[in-house]
Amino acid sequence: MNGQVAEDTFGNGAMAILKDIEHVQIVACGTSYHAGMVARYWLESMAGVSCNVEIASEFRYRKSFVHANSLLVTISQSGETADTLAALRLSKELGYRGSLTICNVATSSMVRESDLAYMTRAGAEIGVASTKAFTTQLVGLLMLVLAIGQHRGLSEPHRTAIVNGLQALPAKLEEALLLSDEIEALAPEFADKFHSLFLGRGSQYPIAMEGALKLKEISYIHAEAYAAGELKHGPLALIDADMPVIVVAPNDELLEKLKSNVEEVRARGGIMYVFADKNAHFKSDATMRVINVSHCDELIAPIVYTIPLQLLSYFVALIKGTDVDQPRNLAKSVTVE
Numbered sequence: 001m002n003g004q005v006a007e008d009t010f011g012n013g014a015m016a017i018l019k020d021i022e023h024v025q026i027v028a029c030g031t032s033y034h035a036g037m038v039a040r041y042w043l044e045s046m047a048g049v050s051c052n053v054e055i056a057s058e059f060r061y062r063k064s065f066v067h068a069n070s071l072l073v074t075i076s077q078s079g080e081t082a083d084t085l086a087a088l089r090l091s092k093e094l095g096y097r098g099s100l101t102i103c104n105v106a107t108s109s110m111v112r113e114s115d116l117a118y119m120t121r122a123g124a125e126i127g128v129a130s131t132k133a134f135t136t137q138l139v140g141l142l143m144l145v146l147a148i149g150q151h152r153g154l155s156e157p158h159r160t161a162i163v164n165g166l167q168a169l170p171a172k173l174e175e176a177l178l179l180s181d182e183i184e185a186l187a188p189e190f191a192d193k194f195h196s197l198f199l200g201r202g203s204q205y206p207i208a209m210e211g212a213l214k215l216k217e218i219s220y221i222h223a224e225a226y227a228a229g230e231l232k233h234g235p236l237a238l239i240d241a242d243m244p245v246i247v248v249a250p251n252d253e254l255l256e257k258l259k260s261n262v263e264e265v266r267a268r269g270g271i272m273y274v275f276a277d278k279n280a281h282f283k284s285d286a287t288m289r290v291i292n293v294s295h296c297d298e299l300i301a302p303i304v305y306t307i308p309l310q311l312l313s314y315f316v317a318l319i320k321g322t323d324v325d326q327p328r329n330l331a332k333s334v335t336v337e
């Protein structure tokens with residue numbers, strides 16, 4: 001892989017559209033929305049385009065501004081989610097330069113109705129909780145950064161970082177899976193809790209949101225996610241020893257800021273579980289349990305840190321005896337509003 005995206009990666013004629021793109025509007029629901037939120041950090045910092053991300057059920061019912069040469073991107077595991085599909089259909093009347101879907105089901109409505117498509121090829125995802133669909137969506141979104149960026153001055157260091165990051169990813173995900181035993185051992189500490197708080201900063205903020213969604217979805221523990229810089233603006237009031245605080249802490253440029261936020265939680269008697277790069281130098285103590293995640297490039301950290309959070313939800317759900325594959329009240333594919 002040399003960083004040049006193959007002509008047919010996003011479908012026939014994709015480059016004719018992608019070369020014109022100056023703005024990206026991402027629309028999705030649930031986990032797929034969180035993938036879009038990560039992509040906003042990537043697209044704006046590397047690909048030289050502005051990017052908005054919106055929940056489909058909001059986007060479809062409001063009058064939105066369409067930027068010149070804008071690409072409407074839907075992200076969906078199933079390709080059938082009613083609100084996302086409606087947003088795609090609506091976009092055709094709104095003057096977008098084109099539409100792209102990032103999807104896991106080749107025969108789906110979204111793939112058929114979009115100008116362009118990227119297939120995540122995660123394999124059939126049966127469980128209601130979206131897991132491998134999410135990580136493969138993120139890979140597809142990095143490919144989109146390469147594809148748009150190659151027409152908009154993506155820098156050589158960024159191109160190299162994406163290519164190297166994608167090549168390193170399988171090994172890094174294997175290493176993350178090795179945390180399984182350690183995470184299983186701490187899961188009992190969550191099983192009797194009713195509330196939890198997930199914190200992250202930058203591109204890890206959506207990963208905190210995704211971790212919270214997974215925990216609530218399969219273990220039925222109330223989980224909220226906040227950008228750690230927001231703590232002082234309200235959520236600090238919730239901190240006590242009965243609400244575990246999960247912190248996503250790769251070794252990135254926001255690490256020192258995040259460490260200040262960790263101290264804010266500690267000072268209020270919070271109990272923390274910190275998923276941290278070992279070079280970030282967090283130490284376990286009475287108020288903080290550190291789970292060391294093997295070092296990876298900042299760029300792919302959102303994908304790598306997703307794995308331990310998924311494992312945490314899984315092991316907590318097993319202890320609670322909930323149905324991990326088919327949580328109550330939920331459907332795999334939300335084909336009605």
Ligand code: M6R
Nearest residue numbers: 030031032076077078081129130
């Ligand atoms: O098939 P989609 O990706 O469009 O589905 C969107 C959401 O319904 C889905 O991600 C949901 O949030 C998952 N159950 C989360 O695990």
